[in-house]
Amino acid sequence: MKVNSKIVTLEDLNKIASKIVQTYNKTNKILVIGLIGDLGSGKTTLVKEIAKQLNVNQPIISPTFIIDREYKLKNNNIMHHIDLYRLETETELNEIITEGLIQNHNLILIEWYDRFSSYLDKLFDRNDVKLLKVYFEHYGEFERVIKIVYENTIIKHKPNDNSNQ
Numbered sequence: 001m002k003v004n005s006k007i008v009t010l011e012d013l014n015k016i017a018s019k020i021v022q023t024y025n026k027t028n029k030i031l032v033i034g035l036i037g038d039l040g041s042g043k044t045t046l047v048k049e050i051a052k053q054l055n056v057n058q059p060i061i062s063p064t065f066i067i068d069r070e071y072k073l074k075n076n077n078i079m080h081h082i083d084l085y086r087l088e089t090e091t092e093l094n095e096i097i098t099e100g101l102i103q104n105h106n107l108i109l110i111e112w113y114d115r116f117s118s119y120l121d122k123l124f125d126r127n128d129v130k131l132l133k134v135y136f137e138h139y140g141e142f143e144r145v146i147k148i149v150y151e152n153t154i155i156k157h158k159p160n161d162n163s164n165q
């Protein structure tokens, strides 16, 4: 298991986004990204950077009240930006994350994934889904520690490590 860590400023966030976009472009599967971290730790900000790199033209608005916002990608694929912060029950979750979402080469980004981890881990344990988790921690006012956990390999990015691994 590989472990690296990266302390990330806003300016570095494009590198993390670029890793994720590369993963999305390389796979034929549906890519699900669980975004895990406290209030204000940078989940939506990373989604915005990913959307920018995928040439999404619409503004990314935090889906806290709407729960699921959809953005068109190439080839009729859809980026779903979901926020589970206000969701109470698995029944509600079941109505939001339907089979209709888990199809084609969609990209599904889920803030507050950890509120329903065990349910979602089971839901996404299927051959046509690649699941990746990104953990955010505050590190002072202007930095975050970001850790990507990807198929039993932990890729944490090192400070000053520009190797783009």
Ligand SMILES: Nc1ncnc2c1ncn2[C@@H]1O[C@H](COP(=O)(O)OP(=O)(O)OP(=O)(O)O)[C@@H](O)[C@H]1O
Pocket: 008, 009, 010, 013, 037, 038, 039, 040, 041, 042, 043, 044, 045, 046, 062, 111, 141, 142, 143, 144
């Ligand atoms: N890597 C970073 N380094 C420094 N500041 C950051 C970083 N990422 C985000 N921020 C700043 O942190 C603030 C909160 O970010 P954001 O809204 O993305 O958090 P969030 O995790 O989505 O919060 P919530 O749980 O409320 O949805 C913003 O002002 C943003 O500019």
Ligand SMILES: [Mg+2]
Pocket: 043, 044, 045, 062, 111
């Ligand atoms: Mg957010």
